[in-house]
Amino acid sequence: MIELERVVPGYQGRAVAPALSGTFHAGGMTAVIGANGTGKSTLLKTLIRLQAPVSGKVIYTRGAMPRVAWLPQLAEMDRQFPATVYDVVSMGSWPARSIFSGLTHRCRLRVAEAIERVGLSAMAKQPIETLSGGQYQRMLFARLLVQNAPLVLLDEPFTGIDVQTTNFLMTLIRQMHEEGQTIITVLHDNELVERFFPDVLLLGPETTHWGATSQVLPRYQSSGSHLALSA
Numbered sequence: 001m002i003e004l005e006r007v008v009p010g011y012q013g014r015a016v017a018p019a020l021s022g023t024f025h026a027g028g029m030t031a032v033i034g035a036n037g038t039g040k041s042t043l044l045k046t047l048i049r050l051q052a053p054v055s056g057k058v059i060y061t062r063g064a065m066p067r068v069a070w071l072p073q074l075a076e077m078d079r080q081f082p083a084t085v086y087d088v089v090s091m092g093s094w095p096a097r098s099i100f101s102g103l104t105h106r107c108r109l110r111v112a113e114a115i116e117r118v119g120l121s122a123m124a125k126q127p128i129e130t131l132s133g134g135q136y137q138r139m140l141f142a143r144l145l146v147q148n149a150p151l152v153l154l155d156e157p158f159t160g161i162d163v164q165t166t167n168f169l170m171t172l173i174r175q176m177h178e179e180g181q182t183i184i185t186v187l188h189d190n191e192l193v194e195r196f197f198p199d200v201l202l203l204g205p206e207t208t209h210w211g212a213t214s215q216v217l218p219r220y221q222s223s224g225s226h227l228a229l230s231a
């Protein structure tokens with residue numbers, strides 16, 4: 001689905017990670033792991049052209065960039081935005097309609113179903129500023145469900161989220177994958193990576209490892225997770 005040819009993620013000509021070559025296959029489920037500041041978020045942005053690489057090429061194997069559902073880190077979001085849960089979730093249906101037209105009956109059903117699936121039906125009309133962190137994240141997952149995009153990018157989706165909600169959202173991610181969506185997720189929780197993600201892309205300051213989780217994860221764990229990797 002996405003092929004990287006010696007892609008160096010970075011800003012204004014400054015590399016933040018080593019060159020990467022490889023392929024994110026359609027229908028795959030990959031965790032992007034590595035210590036803080038190793039360029040994981042920058043890589044996700046590079047994959048969908050929100051950030052140009054310092055060098056190298058991002059190639060979409062079917063020609064055009066696939067439709068993307070993108071969940072940035074919580075810190076990058078405006079929690080004070082004056083909107084209800086329903087408003088935010090219904091934004092997920094924009095690609096299927098004009099921004100100026102109202103929601104079709106089918107869209108409204110889909111939005112209501114997604115809100116129910118994440119357990120927020122009773123809060124659908126609440127302003128988003130009244131939600132807890134976990135409820136807010138459930139709402140954003142409902143929007144992802146409505147988007148139903150072939151490519152789903154998640155940047156640390158469980159930061160600050162309790163174990164129960166994390167398990168619930170992880171189940172949703174697995175269902176999205178089983179329904180055929182390609183999932184690429186930045187994660188810091190190695191246990192979740194090991195249990196749920198068949199493939200891992202490990203970013204280190206000087207080297208990267210990309211492949212089956214059973215092969216790649218032990219290299220990270222044996223480095224103490226936070227240490228610089230050796231080749």
Ligand SMILES: Nc1ncnc2c1ncn2[C@@H]1O[C@H](COP(=O)(O)OP(=O)(O)OP(=O)(O)O)[C@@H](O)[C@H]1O
Pocket residue numbers: 011016034035036037038039040041042043
């Ligand atoms: N807009 C920007 N302009 C310039 N440098 C940036 C920008 N955003 C991030 N950086 C720098 O790029 C490097 C990689 O940042 P990035 O957020 O991609 O790392 P990360 O692996 O996702 O980190 P974390 O695990 O802490 O979220 C950091 O040194 C960061 O300071």
